[in-house]
Amino acid sequence: MKIPKILYINLSDKTYFLKEREDLKESLGGTGLATDLFIENVDLNYPPLDSRQPIVLSSGYLTPYFPVATKSIALFYSPLTNSLGESHGGGRLGLAMKLAGIDAIVITGKSEKPCYISIYDSNVNIKPADPIWGLKATESATYIRDKEGMAGMRSILRIGTAGEKKVGFSMVIVDTYRHFGRLGLGALFGSKNIKALVVSGTGIGLDRDVDFEEYKKVFEELHKKVISGSMRKYHEYGTALNILPLNEMNALPTRNLKSGCFEKAEDISGEAFAENNMTRKFACAGCPLGCIHIAMRRNKFANEEEWERNEVSYDYELIYALGSLIGIDDRQKILKMIECTEELGLDAIYTGVFLSWITEAFEKGLLTSTDIELDKIQFGDTEGYMKILQNLIYSNNKFYSIARSGLSELVKIYGGYDFALLVNNNAVAGYHTGYANLIGQSIVGIRNAHTDNAGYSLDQEGKEFDPKTMIDLLIKEEIFRAFFNCTGICLFARKVYDMGLLVKVSEILGYKIKEDHINHIGSKIYLKKFIFKEKTGFDINNYKFPERFFETPAGKKRLSKDFVQEAVNEFKIRIERLKREYNF
């Protein structure tokens, strides 16, 4: 196993050092390494946005050595859930960290003034960011691009004004079209006065002593497999291709999940975007597939026919959250909403869930126009939504001041928990497919994200599972993914890299991992995070699901609370057994 090199940066006293952590060899990289670094640096005596709390960024241990191994992982104390924050990002970050000779970065402290961090070959420069503080995330990147070198071999992370204002669901943008989207990393950056971070390096140390012929053979086989196999669909239409099938099965959350079927699904489908709006595709560095779909948004920015074209990335989750969920059926308007969340630096999924809750709360009279500082809001009102998002950042009235902490805080004051589409305080992803999705995200999932254990995909198999089998399958996938996310391989390539291949590619790079050990590694990572969640308040015995998930049929059937309760009970037994098995 390779000894990971960790770059520690303390912004309060502007110091940094690189340390080889022999003791963390077994943590591999990605989420495994990030978890250990996070747990040893977080301090539960202080709130998530206290300057002492760490931001951990960790590159996958296979990144960037094999096709589609592109990811890096962020771990932090989430200001949105007051619990574990974990987000996965692509772009060039994983590669750039390796070019700089770093496996992980731990940032603590707080800069006195707005700054951006520039890392080159593990040397750190903390530079002033006053000119870009207050600017859109998009504009601040232009500034950094002009100031820093190594174009093409660098990664630029930045926040928008949402992060500066410490909105609980603000994100960090990675190289324009990828994100650390979930759980509020943007607010962590903001709380430390970090507007941006740029990483690059000469690549010294990137070369390693390997069985080169074997490496070449395996790499080239994988390259072929990725571009010609089942992953191809991600290149052609991207995940947006799921809009129609999910709508067909009554699982596309529509108008705050009052329904699972959007009457204008055809208009906002992946096919419609591809035919009418798509202009090109991008890829993360090291991914021959390229699933990042870009569409052109025409924008009339001034009178007298003054137009500009903006390139906006779209995918399934964004079309769900900023389309069907808030009743927008026009592709240009969806792109406008996406662009708005990008500029402000907000997690698009959470933003959709937030706006759809506001719309229904307003309909029901829980909110007034004084609260939202808008005459009225109704589903499909793009202009109204844009205004609400501006208010979220800039208004200091009571409603928006609370809203910046997220929906969980709002429902405490204004009510409406039962139609807030939350899964343990995170916003639900766009698959109202059934039990596995709901329980997978709310209970089993460590980040309460759909990609934790892909419950939605289990539901879509269409089989009737009993609660025990379903929990078994969800935990099994969750544990496997806990290991998989150490590698840095994109989850879209989950099926390309089977167990045998994972063992082989790891071995080529000097990581001797036996197939039967994968479960062991994944279980330990999962348990470490689960314990952290329990310590920060996750109490499975008092978990309350919002009613809306039961009111609206998931797929073609209504979900039964009894079944869910049985599954939760089953999970309790399984997690306790797992803890005993691993002495946690």
Next chain:
Amino acid sequence: MGCMSCMFACARRVRKSISVAKSAIRIKTKGGYSSGNMVADHCLGCEEPPCIPFCPTGALVKRKNGGIILKADLCNGCKKCIEGCPVKAIFWDEEKKLPIFCIHCGNCVSFCPHNCLEIGEL
């Protein structure tokens, strides 16, 4: 689209390296991803290579159909050739302390998954 498959291929096939930093072709955006375009920095195979006069030790010689050949044993590692390339297509191998030149083999082209690159006779 920025996947860098060409760069990985160049490093792997030509330099026999697993480090993408060894590539003689570099892909970058044309002013950020949102500009909507990528560009490739690569050797143009000049008939009269302007980098050659920059080399103080005679380590660079003209290649038959354009471009140059490096005589590694003559190179003193001064990096002047890098300055001399008007299209910034000479890179630096930090480990070997030698410049990285394109050899016009076409491996990058054959690994481009989406037909973005072409190679032909000048």
